[in-house]
Amino acid sequence: MLSSVRAALGLSLTCISALSLISPAWFQTSTFSFGILTYCSWPQGDSWNQSCMTFSSLEDIPDFAWKVSAVMLLGSWLLLAFNAVFLLSWAVAPKGLCPRGSSGPIPGVQAVAATAMIVGLLVFPIGLASPFVKEVCEASSMYHGGKCQLGWGYITAILSAVLVSLLPIISWPHTTEVQGRTIIFSSATERIILVPEMNK
Template sequence: MVGSVWAALGLSLTCISALSLISPAWFQTTTFSFGVLTYCSWPQGNSWNQSCGTFRSLDDIPDFAWKVSAVTLLGGWLLLAFNAILFLSWALAPKGLCPRRGSGPMPGLQATAAIATIVGLLVFPISLASPFAKEACLASSVYHSGQCRLGWGYVTAIFHAVLASLLPTFRWLHVTEVQRRTILFSSDTDSIILVPEMSK
């Protein structure tokens, strides 16, 4: 049961991370918005009529810091997705196959994914000094968005990073020691002998 809850949380975080990565609303003005991988523009006062584009490769991304941020954010998402799939398969595995069911197969993997995401989030605002961002945001600079305002995509990515960094901590605190016993069956006396398991 606990493993299924952690697996569901891991899958939810992976979906939130994917949503924030494909969102074009990291920084936006009244007629333009851009994110790590996508950007959109629309006529003044008609935001429903959007025209969007995608940075299809690293060569298309306009700034080196932007490229570093995209690579670390995608790397963090891939680690998070791998961890969620691994956790789901581990939670659904038979109990005898995976005896330690409380803490997860690799809590360090989710911590690494969270660190990669945080690094990507800290590096991305450096790209506000790029010509692309300066044209979109008018007088933007490093960690200063100019005429752009913070969009929901960046806020969602921050929310995801906070949750992804807290979950491994909660999981490590949840681990408790349980005394195990080995049960030996004796066919001669038809009785059960309980033997405490020796620590290795």
């Protein structure tokens, strides 16, 4: 049951991360918005008539820090997607095929994905000093958006990073000492495993 919940959480967070990656609303003005992979423009007062473009390769991305951020965020999304598929297959696999005494798929993959996502989100605002952003945002600089406001895409990416960083915490088995025995509480099972203490 718990593995199914973790699989659902993993899939949900993968979808939220994908939505934030393709969003062009990381920073925006009244006529222009841009994200990590896309940017859009529209006439003043007519935001329904948008014209959007995608950075088709790393060479098209206007700043080195922005490129590093894109690589980190796409890498973390791929790790999340792999982990979500693995969690799903772990949840639906027959009990005899996968040992239920372990904590399931390696929580380290989730931790690496969370770390890469956080680093990518911290590096991205360095790109606000690029000529591309300065032309749009006027007086923007590193970690300062100028006339551009923070958009929902970047906020969604931050929320996703926070939630992804919490996943490994609930995935690790917890241990405690009770009267000379180690008790392992595994989140993937409903059993308690008693391990006798070895003489020192």
